[in-house]
Amino acid sequence: MSPEVARLGHVALETPDVEESLSFFSDTVGLEVVERTAETAYLRGVEEYDHHTLSLTAAEESGVDHVGWQTEEPEHVAAFADRLEAEGIDVSWVEEGVEAGQGEAIRFEVPNGHRFELYGEMAKPEPPKERRSKLKNRQYDPTENHPTAPNRIDHLQIWDGDALECAEWIRDVLGFDEQEYYDLEDGSRWGTFLSACGVKIDLAIVQSEHADDDAAVHHVAFEVDGVRDLFEAHNVMNENGVPVDGIGQHGISRGEFMYARDPTSGHRIEFNTGSYLTLDPHWEPVEWEENDISDGDDHQWVGGIDSLERVTY
Amino acid sequence: MSPEVARLGHVALETPDVEESLSFFSDTVGLEVVERTAETAYLRGVEEYDHHTLSLTAAEESGVDHVGWQTEEPEHVAAFADRLEAEGIDVSWVEEGVEAGQGEAIRFEVPNGHRFELYGEMAKPEPPKERRSKLKNRQYDPTENHPTAPNRIDHLQIWDGDALECAEWIRDVLGFDEQEYYDLEDGSRWGTFLSACGVKIDLAIVQSEHADDDAAVHHVAFEVDGVRDLFEAHNVMNENGVPVDGIGQHGISRGEFMYARDPTSGHRIEFNTGSYLTLDPHWEPVEWEENDISDGDDHQWVGGIDSLERVTY
Amino acid sequence: MSPEVARLGHVALETPDVEESLSFFSDTVGLEVVERTAETAYLRGVEEYDHHTLSLTAAEESGVDHVGWQTEEPEHVAAFADRLEAEGIDVSWVEEGVEAGQGEAIRFEVPNGHRFELYGEMAKPEPPKERRSKLKNRQYDPTENHPTAPNRIDHLQIWDGDALECAEWIRDVLGFDEQEYYDLEDGSRWGTFLSACGVKIDLAIVQSEHADDDAAVHHVAFEVDGVRDLFEAHNVMNENGVPVDGIGQHGISRGEFMYARDPTSGHRIEFNTGSYLTLDPHWEPVEWEENDISDGDDHQWVGGIDSLERVTY
């Protein structure tokens, strides 16, 4: 049996003030709070069934506790544990329920320092009865949704001191596919855009300025319905005094974006829409070179984001 | 001095249950409640500055109390009173404040039975402080707006036993412009589409089936940002068990629409978007004949609404 | 090795007048013509890389020649041939290039009469040089695209005299997943909505009125960016005198739709947008019962299509 990763599951963020960060992610961004324990708040988008796709845990300072990936089958978790140990990677097991709603899981460090989690099972709690849609295939009745409520987690961007090595390791050991990649003029790799689910980018790995920069998360992206939501979400950010890092369209993935940061923790969220699906079984990675996209320093096609700020693990 | 009507101001609706109707227009439709007196609830859209554009008053049964039009200048009210009396129309004066927020006004009956009101001044209350936008030219901070909150009142459609006579009277005595009209194959007028504000249709006057049908209101239209709002509003209506009368696009005005009815009072609201502006000082009325638009019996261009139900005064 | 179907590939339609039908699908709908042979025109959407997703072939009368599905690997074609023959199904081989751009393929009849094709390889011709986008992950430069050019094929709806039997056979023998299904009040199956690609509905199988009705195709759906395209495409259809069968939103799949028919052949195309992705490895089929969606006879959530017309093979 060859174990497989099915999709990006959740990102477990640390914040110095859970209440304040929760206010940002819930009241301003529009994620739904599913469960609140003493230390952690668990959230998801309005089109999501699983228990959480983002969590906020109290910590001394902002950080990333781990990035959770769901395996195709529950038994793939143990199979990955074997494979990782054969690669010389330390694997620690997490009991069912330690992370609310989640089955047993393993955690480990990906080169060069990214903490990943693999799990197979996650509870699927119903929305509160008065919020449940009458449609069998819709979770939340939109009547009381936030005006720009994100639908679902879309992808994650991480930064690494050796982004190519990191990407190749994840491709080779975890079995992700390369969907696109981007090389600088000097031939070095700037970013690799991987797919765990097979039909779109789940993980972007970007080169840090310095080889010894700590592993970091640049942003977590959630999907919204269309570009009008990007403008409306930007308006909501401005109204609430939230720092914003740009609106535009990526060349890579072709998705349109709007970036904002939790004022408390500095964690950045991307509102994302419009990316394409790769249903093609023979998809070859899209190869970009630096001068293929010309809109300024930040390698975007429309507009841009020039903030390098990101949060380490 | 030639008095002028500046725009459609508000529609004063009667309902057998103000609380229930208020729940529809506020919680489901997304209008904002500005003031609530013992008998009447006053509402407006999120982009409106005036005190109200819709009111709901308790009555034995559903009805239309009056349709309010704002004059270009406050002193035009008295000038219109003179003109109307010269036409043999009974005019009654309404003191300032009888209708919350409103200056003194006159009321009278338009042929064949439509109760109109003319007023010059209306209070412009701020939104509650915590809802006020930071933008000087935006009323409500969108953070807590209803997901499909209408922006502003757009137009009114009334039905009359002699729609042509009614339209010509309003054109000649009140000075409205003909923006479009629509004739049936037999040469009779089906509908006249008038503009009080001069740049778009404010009042549609449609022929009833029978010459002795009572004067009636078919719908009040509020504007939303785009067609996605029509689908989302339809979803909200379905989730709340609200009867819906169609989604589509008018040929006349070219606006896209979605119709829903207050389950308590039967009053119909149109969510409307996409109509054109006539800034042209030499605009000639658009003349339609019945076979110019072919989408079924109801003279629409896309989709349709076949419900003749409407509420009398 | 267990062979797998990767995705819906193309639908091969027959028409009494290829030029006229081509004018509809190309000039009015906005599909791109990739190749034109003596008998057949091959088309695709502006976001597609494969040689064709729709073809039009001359025939005495309108019909469906076959529905093409791409296998996960080229060698899965032969593996499916073995499996089908073991099931007692007649399989015929089609040489590479018989269908322009396509590798070798098999054709066979699915109960009760649907002609399917399985192939592994398809050419990926570049757009004409002057139409090629500067973006590495976009096919056609939008400058000269049709205003509502569809992006890509989305799904197919077929009708069968025993829709449940047909769906179960396809599920069991071809390995499609059930994504949703819909049962009538009498407990019988009205429709089964299958996924070949694993992340969305590719094939809807609907019950014909009579058990002995011939196997038929109701529509082929292509994806557009958003609901504004549905209204604009409806406008384009009206301008060109094309019969249209409704605009609205499905409850099943939650996609918004607009239906139009080629005036020459009667083949129906759906413009489709807004459906959800099932990245969840543990997705359970959504089970609908007849009274879960109440918008009239045609089981839609918003608006509807009441035309039963469809084209047989």
Next chain:
Amino acid sequence: MSPEVARLGHVALETPDVEESLSFFSDTVGLEVVERTAETAYLRGVEEYDHHTLSLTAAEESGVDHVGWQTEEPEHVAAFADRLEAEGIDVSWVEEGVEAGQGEAIRFEVPNGHRFELYGEMAKPEPPKERRSKLKNRQYDPTENHPTAPNRIDHLQIWDGDALECAEWIRDVLGFDEQEYYDLEDGSRWGTFLSACGVKIDLAIVQSEHADDDAAVHHVAFEVDGVRDLFEAHNVMNENGVPVDGIGQHGISRGEFMYARDPTSGHRIEFNTGSYLTLDPHWEPVEWEENDISDGDDHQWVGGIDSLERVTY
């Protein structure tokens, strides 16, 4: 009789290469060419009835020949001529037809150097028969429209060495209304946003860096349907190598924008959508102070444009 300006009519631009500029404004931007004379190309948007709203005339170098405003009545032109001469302004008359499609007009210089034209009548040529919409109130059948074809001229932004003086003169002598204005921290006026038509901003007058800067035009704005058009138009610009100056949302007017420049002439066009209407007869100018909008140096609410480049008369 008090003469009135009804609306912004057209902007007459000069370019060193009419063919090249025409290619930009027609093929890339999507304006329709209505007439082509030896020296001048006349263009309009797809929802416009008048002969032209933009013209391109051959000249040694890029410039602005004049800005045309239509009066409420044809006889207002002469009345304005009298008023202007009474103000000591030189007025020159332009015969009917000198500017294609236009009745007789006057031209004069507004302080501090802006060349304005007032005219009362303009021809309304039909689109070519094969392009005419079947809808009585739509000009061009959308089937062959450019994917992001602008609807109509919206407003003009001019820069002046004494923007306040210029604005007050236009307000007082031409009778424009102040719709919004914006003051810097030092109390000086940065911009005044005037309305000729009475329901939206037609003319923005912005302070140049230096008091002796020549009068200049910063951009001409055309309206599109929604924000998706802004992204799509930006894509079209990128595909065609056109320089672009930003995408975002103004605080003033609340309109969303995308700016691009004709590579040949440097003239800037704004794609604009989403501004509000002021139907209120008692509208008071919106007063902004510099720190009311905080998004960087360029006084925008979302994104921004930092290019000061503009073209003189």
